[in-house]
Amino acid sequence: MSKAATKKRGGKMHQFIIVDPNLCTGCETCESVCSFVHDGEFNPINTRIHRVRIEPVFNIALACQKCEDAPCVRSCPEKALEKDEETGSIIVDNDKCNGCAFCIRACDFGVLSLHIESQKALICDLCENMKEEYIDEESGIKEPQCILVCPKEAISLKNVEQIGEETRIEAVKRLFGDILQEYES
């Protein structure tokens, strides 16, 4: 993924992990790898991306939406959560977080949780805080590892403009397919 694709625009950075339910098979690999690169052990209960399966066929995974005016930040009585203007991520100050879980109640998407041992809030940091030793040799940078390992390439990092535009293009292809076909080589 190029830096240009996720550039800060208009002074704002609003990008987040999205998962395509048509591609997601519910394999939980994203959850396992999330816990592994942050803690050095596989334990999906400490994941920051959450698989949801609604029987019998629906599968998806959800992670922090990086809300602009984030309810989790507003709700924290200890002021332990803060939005990083550079990356758009919500950063947890572990010294301040007391594990009250109010942020979990406030989040409309249910993508926050508490670490099973430390009882500190867990929020997707786009792997900003992953362990250095697991950085991919080829890319050499900290990048969301769930995207790297997802076997179906169902996970991507997108900013809001991109999501809207991609949806619009798909809609136009549906609506004006006949006209477009005429010009296909």
Added chain:
Amino acid sequence: MSKAKGKPLPDDVKGYSQVRLDVDLTTGKIEKSTLSNEFCRDWIGGYGFGAKILFDELKSGVDPLSPDNILVYAQGPFPTTILPTSSKYGLFAKSPLTGMFGMSISSGSVGAQARRAGINAIVFKGKVPELSYFVVDDDDYYLVPCEKMLKGKGTFETEDLLREEFQDQRLAVMSIGPAGERMSRMGCITNDRNRQAGRTGMGAVMGSKNLKAVCFRGTKGIKVAHPVEFYKIAKKLIKVANGPATAKYRDQGTPAGLTSYNKLGMMPTFNHREGTWDKITNGAFTGDTLNEDWVVKKVACSQCSIACDHLARVPKNHPDWPNLIASVDIELLYGFGTACGNADWPTVFKCINLCDNLGIDAISGGVTAAMACDLYTDGLITKEDLGFELPFGSTTNLVRFTEEMILGKGFAGEIFGHGTRVAGEKLEEMGKKGASSYAMHIKGLEMPAFDLHGMSSFAVGESVSIRGACHLRNGAYGLDAKGTFDRFGYDKPLERGKAIKKLEDVYGIIDSFIICKFTRGIYENDAEIAKVYELVTGLPMDEALLLERGDAIVTLSKCFNIREGWTRADDHPPERFFKMAHTKGPAKGVTLKEDGYQQLLSGYYEARGWYKETGIPTDETLKKLGMDFVIGKLKPAPAKKGGKK
């Protein structure tokens, strides 16, 4: 002496939790002990642990459905790691279908949740006085009576109710349906709705112990011995597992085999009377049609990169089963489709759904239904017997038959409710001469989707399988399908034997690890498989030792069978392959030849280092595999009621 001797054994072992639970269901007493480092290294995991525990601890000659049988839950070192298809578990007991070594492997979320709860193996003994479920919730282990809540419930509803009870949608639940409760010898165990430990009647064994379900959940993390290297290789394997090596399982799924095996005359149709079908040739009943017209979603087990689970849907305007979803693979399209001469997709889906939900192995169920269609067509059973017609090609009547068979109702349930072998015996007792020759099983286990008429190598591979008719003990069908040896001839018995043995040893490891056979092709070679084991566990391992342990595990489960009274005659395909030839297709006019078959069988025994004449391992072979503990213990116990016939 085993190649393991002389290898260093580190103090700290990763991957394995090494926790064994012994649950005495009669008294409710639960004990926890530690699996030694040496035990883990020598017996690897699932299959190996099951074989060793059953050989050491189960007296020979017990009735498989009595409290004396023991049921072993076991897994290897990988669940919850991101190694592709690592979340698998196995169940092992004396089988009520075969009277021999019973084993069945399933996937879904069970292995991963059990590992996070810290479990490596559970040994269930005795019988709970009242229908109950067992809970492993991290370090809390307990039995809960559930007569009111769960008696008679299907596995889908049981899973839903238990998840509701725990307020946890991720709770892993293995459960039996009404068929397991009534101890149908075909009883299966279902988990995650669409995954079954189906074969050899492990659900009946659970039912005989009054054990309705086992629930797992855990919060413990898993460390591996060499995390940085492991992460690198796991990422590579995940990519490869989504590449060409597994395309056939991902795209069309195993039903692609309908077309390819049909072309070779190996696709069993009409209860193995034929090996081809015009409904496949004309495209009506193929993997293509299934995927284009019926499949709505492909779903994965925990940590699986492939997602082979093809979910097919009956349309919402269907009069009988609108929006019914079934988890489909080739074995079930064979059982309720080609073997019954039924090309009506919705009724095939309904039959599969009934088996999974009410709790019988859908392979055994389908093959038993095909036997009934065949007997009906030949007039050995009638409309008066069944209450309805059941010729080949039946649709809604096939569904009716299947439901009665599963639930043990009516003539269908009474005669066919315990599989083909028992059905044949009961019909013969009623004076229906020759009925047993319609029963397509080996050692009592119904046959998978391969027709052996023109498969001389796999005729041996499938017959020597320790759990009865099975394509997953050595996968030797490839030797015939790929033309490695002359599939109509009987030359090179020792070479063929060696080829089958090599495959079987690797499969023994795969079933002990336990990983999915669909990922066999993602490893560069067997050395890489050994390397992954070493990176996770920290136990020194190489290809030679790994294959030796595979050999030992297969041999030990064979020794279990010998102690139960196995003889050479048990390694034999049904008579139909020797007496009734196909009337069309590539194997037209071909039958297996007894002399040739026996030569190939001897070649296999020789390749294994077993006595060529008797198929019993020599002391020399046992010593070489580090199995001195078996020597002198291979005398069968006197046969008892309910044991092997």
